[in-house]
Amino acid sequence: MVSDGLLASAPGTLEETLAYLGASYGGALGYARAVGLGDAEVDAIRANLTRPDQAGAAGAPGAAAANGVPGAEHRAGGA
Secondary structure, X not given: OOOHHHHOXXXXXXHHHHHHHHHHHOOHHHHHHXXXXXXXXXXXXXXXXXXXXXXXXXXXXXXXXXXXXXXXXXXXXXX
């Protein structure tokens, strides 16, 4: 069994990480491209990070190039 402490992070860590990715790479998609991920990999990440009821256009195949952060449009509003 995995301890809850192993899965936790300090408050603000995700926001700081996304801010860094935005400033350094133009977003998570820019980082993904910088490390060599293609559309298929980015689409797979997006599918794993979003729920089917939230996917909408961002979850559509090939949408990787249209969005900066896989699923971020759902998280940005605090949802």
